[in-house]
Amino acid sequence: MKNILIAGAGKSSTSLIQYMLQHSEAQQWKVTVMDAHLEAIEEKIQHHPNGTAVAVDIHNEAERKQLVAEADIVLSVMPPHLHYLLALDCLEAGKHLITSSYVSEDIKALDGRASEQQLLFMCEMGCDPGIDHMSTAKIFDHIHEQGGEILSFKSCCGGLVAPESDTNKWHYKISWNPHNVVTAAQAGAIWYEDNKVIQRDYKDIFKYPGAFHIDGLEDLAYYPNRDSLTYKEIFNVPGISTFVRATLRHKDFMHGWQKLVDLNLTNEHDSHDAGSLTYRSWIAAVNQIASDELEQVLAEQYGFDDLAFELFRELGLLDNTPVSTAQEYLSSAVILQRVIEKAWKLEETDKDMIVMQHLVTYTLKEETIEHESSLIVKGENRLQSAMAKTVGLPMAILAHKILDGTIDTSAIHGVQIPIRKEIYSVVLPLLAAENIKFIDKEKALI
Structure with missing residues (x-):
């Protein structure tokens, strides 16, 4: 039997683990899942005879290396900074690695060593990044094969709450790592629009939402x-006039999150005696505002309108509720994360939703054409979420097709992202069979 090692049993791992287990009988696979939390693994494996749960701290080098050495392929849904540990182990043991995270500089530096061993380290093999790359590459390649020239590209994707489960004023519930929700966009953004490079700092990212x-x-x-x-x-x-990759949220979320940023409430680097603070006094302390003048200052100096106050009140941020009942020092980011984890919890029967859209304008035979490619995937419940499906299934399908020889790793190896035809031509049709399917339409522009 071939042994598949899955590192991580968090929110995004459900569909990945289940796919591997569902195919394990026919493919003769053993599926080993490692995570620090045994109960999280067991919730996903559900006593499957071909599934093995291993509770291990990924920093335990001896145990980690042994698990990698025993595997035929490694799939990591661990936090991004931990992929590097597994990548080093994979180099040492001669194993392929698949992750859903952006290529880090550390991982990129391993390209030569991986290529020498004909090992495939496929990164960005989730939803965004992942499905977006494959679907974009397919569109671009098709246009180029026809002799067309691409003029502009805008790609948007968001992990959202489905309308039938939308029960709060922010129109958002958490279906992925809550820490990443709080820290999203902190690096700012840089893109190309109307033949100009545009850069926007974090403090202004949510201030100018695009339609x-x-x-x-x-x-x-x-x-x-x-x-x-x-x-x-x-x-x-090279000749494109606009190239933008973007994240989707509800417009009200944008409005409220900008206020959180303005008030420095997503700061990871400050520290507060949480046991001595209420949410109201926390905001006042961070911004050096007298607590009894908070609403007045928020309105006059921070531009709070009725909607902003409604959003903050719904989270309890203007209340005198204690931040913590323990004596602990917390950053503002951690305080906020605890708030949203409770307020935006995806309940057991709630449905999340992935929305993705590419807009590509190109010329072909003296005609200008707009190509729209759209994807909407809804989850079934908290465990069978759209996020887990769209992050996990691309990884699972790629691993499947490497293991059965469909994808030849002697021809594609090193540190890669999924933009090559050998990858997307195999994975996208199999994703469509799992109801992760784009709707494409075109119209001529006058």
Whole structure:
């Protein structure tokens, strides 16, 4: 039997683990899942005869190395900074590695060593990044094969709450790592628009939401995401006038989150005696405001309107509720994370939703055409979430097709992201069979 090692049993791992277990009988696989929390693994494995739960701290080098050495392939859904430990182990043991996270500088530096061993280290193999890369590459390649020239590209994706489970004023519930929700966009963004490089700092990211439309959904908006310029080069579209990758949220979320940023409530580097604070006094202390003047100052100096006050009150941020009953020092980011984990909890029967859309304008035979490619995936419940499905299944399918020889790792190896035809031509049709399917339409522009 071939042994598959899955590192991580968090929110995004459910579909990955279940896919591997569902195919384990026919493919003769043993599926080993490692995580620090045994109960999280057992919830996903559900006593499957081909599943093995291993509770281990990933920093335990001896145990980690042994698990990697015993595997035929390693799939990591651990926090991004921990992939490097597994990557080093994979080099030592001669194993392929698949992750859903952005390529880090540490991982990129391993490209030569991985290539020498004909090992595939496939990063960015989740939803965004992942499915977005594959679907974009498919569109771009098709246009180029016809002799077309790409003029502009805008890609938006968001992990959202489905309308039927939308029960709060922020129109958001947490389906992925809550720490990442709090720290999203802190690096700012840089992109290319109308032949100009545009850069925006974190303090202004949510201030200028872009308009977004997709059939059947209303009031969504986007903010530019990370470094689009790198992908402009990766996709080799030198003559393009606009290249933007962006994240979707409800417009009201954008409005409220900008106020959190303005008030420095997402700061990871400050420290507060949480046991001595209420939420109200925390905000006042961070911004050197007298607590009894808080609403007045928020309105006059921070531009709070009725909606902003409603959003803050719904989270209890203006209340005199204690931040903590323990004596502990916490950053503002951790305080806020604890608040939203309670307020935006995805309940057992709640459904989340992934929305993705690419807008590509190109010319072909003297005609200008707009290509719209849209994807909407809804979760079934908290465990069977759309986030888990769209993050986990691309990884699972790629691993499957490496193990059965469909994808030849002697021809594609080293540190990669999924933009090559050998990858997307195999994975996208199998994702479509799992109801992760794009709807494409085109129209001529006058």
